[in-house]
Amino acid sequence: MPPSSNKPVFNALASPITETPPTPKRTDPANHPIKGLNLAILFSSLTLVSFLSMLDTSIIGTAIPHITSDFHALADIGWYVSAYTLGAATLQPLSGKLYTFFSTKLVFLSFVFMFEAGSLICGVASSSAVFIVGRAVAGLGVSGILNGALTVIAASVEKSRSPMYTGFFFAVAQMGVVVGPLVGGGLTQLVSWRWCFYLNLPAGGVAALILTFIHFPEVVKKEPVSFALLRKVAPELDLFGFVLFVPPSILFILALQFGSGNTYAWDSATVVGCLVGSGVLFVLFILWEWKMGDRAMIPGNLFKKRVVSVSYAFGICNAICMLVASNFLPTFFQAVKGDGPSLSGVHLLPSILGQLLFTMSTGALVSKLGYYLPWAFGGSVILTIGNGLVSTFSSTTSVGKWVGYQIVMGVGRGVILQLPLIAVQNAVAPPQIPIAMAVLVFIQNFGVSIGITISNAVFAQTLIKAVRRYAPSISPQAVLDAGSIAGAVRDLAIGHEGELDGILRAYSEGLSNVFYLLVGFSCAAVVLSLGMGWVDVRKKKETGKPTEDPQVKAEKMEG
Incomplete structure (x- = not known):
């Protein structure tokens, strides 16, 4: 060619790349x-x-x-x-x-x-x-x-x-x-x-x-690496866009981390300064990306398409619900239930298997039946119910309940896992698919970075307050230093054996609030799913008629 x-x-x-010197x-x-x-x-x-x-x-x-x-x-x-x-x-x-x-x-x-x-x-x-x-x-x-x-x-x-x-x-x-x-x-x-x-x-x-x-093999022929090529x-x-993006991201996460970890007060100059600095730099980043247009690190033209922007937001909610739960559920089984690491992994199998089974089956069903929006809506509803059920976990939760509740949550996650990708692929013209996918992965990773930090802030702050309420003789800082393995948590009660139940209750309450937060994200996914487009993704049979341009089809769908 x-x-x-x-x-x-x-x-x-x-x-x-609209202007390609090499x-x-x-x-x-x-x-x-x-x-x-x-x-x-x-x-x-x-x-x-x-x-x-x-x-x-x-x-x-x-x-x-x-x-x-x-x-x-x-x-x-x-x-x-x-x-x-x-x-x-x-x-x-x-x-x-x-x-x-x-x-x-x-x-x-x-x-x-x-x-x-x-x-x-x-x-x-x-x-x-x-x-x-x-x-x-x-x-x-x-x-x-x-x-x-x-x-x-x-x-x-x-x-x-x-x-x-x-x-x-x-x-x-x-x-x-x-x-x-x-x-x-x-x-x-x-x-x-x-x-x-x-x-x-x-x-x-x-x-x-x-x-x-x-x-x-190379998709395109490349010039040998040289300083001339680099220039x-x-x-x-868009290296300047990259430079503008990193500092505000770090400042925002630092603010949440400093406040949640009791390093600084939430109204301290350090935390407030990080938040203000992050906001100002994010505005500068957005203005620069707008100026760069199609050459930007994150092309803004993608977000003008309703189905794409809504699917991106849906994907963020989905990713946060999946990874936050995956990282906090082991804390419940080890800190509250007293499991070892291996057993806590085994006890996660209900959600793992539910997710795996429905991820595979939903992809096949969407390919066969055509429409992904009903699955996005239904899966989000199931995930919301599952997160709500898991938020009730405590030291007295029976085996039947924590198995069943995890299955519901895992099924919801599995149903919606790949739907943002399907929606975005069918909402843009073929030449735009690569960058659309790259931005989807980008914003999901970035969203999880923020979501997990907020979740940790919720958990840590709730734990500190709950320990003061349910186990007043135990130092909240000692609890934070102990971590969340079964032995370390129970060692906190040495000499204060009567307050072990209070310590476990404090951990349970912290984890419950994390899953209340996930209920909020999954409820947002329910609403967002309605804007992902009513599209039949099945390949149409050849009829001899001219095929409608995918870009035109996407624009009609949005209209």
């Missing part, structure tokens, strides 16, 4: 498919690395109680998750542009190296602060792994077989999220929570080593 200097250049998750030359990946053993090795290695990156999002849940106890930093729970998801969100839009202009292999292996380095820092961390840094570095690495793998797969297989490979890739990679709590609980109980991160080193290292010696590409990367 001849080079084009007038059309935008895309890769699997890249943003459209002008990469297009090649047709279907002309250069990989077959046989080479394809099997390449595909397996890419899938393994992506599985590890997804595993890292949930494996920490059952390990958090031990981590907080080892570091005496219960108030840092929010950072353990938000640092990772914020890192993943920060470089997500930028990573697509890097894959557009630079060697796919070089960029992908660079992100894998960053992920491995972050995992190593987490494994050897001697303090909560070092651990948080490691999580942030690992998150930065993850930001380019998934979309890089999809880019390589698209260039490596025949177009007719690409959907099959992509579907299998997603199925295996997302299993990492599902089995994370079980793996994390087992490693924490049998070896150490540090092996939740050491695990990535040999597995990811071997995969990266194999990928180093395998040829990566030409730099204006297209």
Whole structure:
């Protein structure tokens, strides 16, 4: 295919480039498919690395109680998750542009190296602060792994077989999220929570080593890396937008963390200053992105489409409900119920299996029946009921109740998990799909960063107040320092045995308020689902009539 200097250049998750100084030359990946053993090795290695990156999002849940106890930093729970998801969100839009202009292999292996380095820092961390840094570095690495793998797969297989490979890739990679709590609980109980991160080193290292010696087909021809190329590409990367985005994000999370962890009062100059500074810098970021237009890190034209913007908001609510619950439920089973890490992972199986079963079945049913809006609405209602039921958990909750309530919550999460992606794909013209998907992943990660920090603030503040009310002889700071493993929580009552029930009640109340917050997010999802578009996503049979342009169809749908 001849080079084009007038059309935008895309890769699997890249943003459209309307002015392209380097002008990469297009090649047709279907002309250069990989077959046989080479394809099997390449595909397996890419899938393994992506599985590890997804595993890292949930494996920490059952390990958090031990981590907080080892570091005496219960108030840092929010950072353990938000640092990772914020890192993943920060470089997500930028990573697509890097894959557009630079060697796919070089960029992908660079992100894998960053992920491995972050995992190593987490494994050897001697303090909560070092651990948080490691999580942030690992998150930065993850930001380019998934979309890089999809880019390589698209260039490596025949177009007719690409959907099959992509579907299998997603199925295996997302299993990492599902089995994370079980793996994390087992490693924490049998070896150490540090092996939740050491695990990535040999597995990811071997995969990266194999990928180093395998040829990566390119979707577009790339110029060799040079300072001249860097100078030409730099204006297209919206680096200034990236610089403007990071500080306000960190300042906002710092404000929530400082206030919730009793480091500073909520009305202190430090907390208020962080919030004001964050707000001012966010305004500057939005103004800059508007000025950059299609070259922006986050193109604003996508948000002008009602179905897309509503689906983005729906996706944020969904992601927050899933990851906040995954990271706080182990605290209930370990701190309140007295489970060990492995058993707490096993006790999460009702929600895990419910989610897994309905994620797969809902995707198949939407493909068969066509319309996703009823599933989005119904799944959100079920999730709201499930979150409400889980909010009633206490030290006296029976096995039948905590199993049944988790199943309801898991079914709701499974039904709606992939619906934002389906809605966005069908709301934009085909050339816009890559950037639309990149922004969806970006805002979900960023939303989770904020949501988990707010949840942690709710939990910590409720716990402090509840301990003063139900166990007045126990220091709230001692509770925060104890973390949330079963033994440490019960050791708080040594010499105050009569107040153990009060301590457990305080933990239960803190967790209940977290799930009340999730009820709010899932209620918002119910309302948002009604604006996601009444669209039949089934492929229409050829009738000999001209096919309506997808962009026109999307605009009619919004109207």
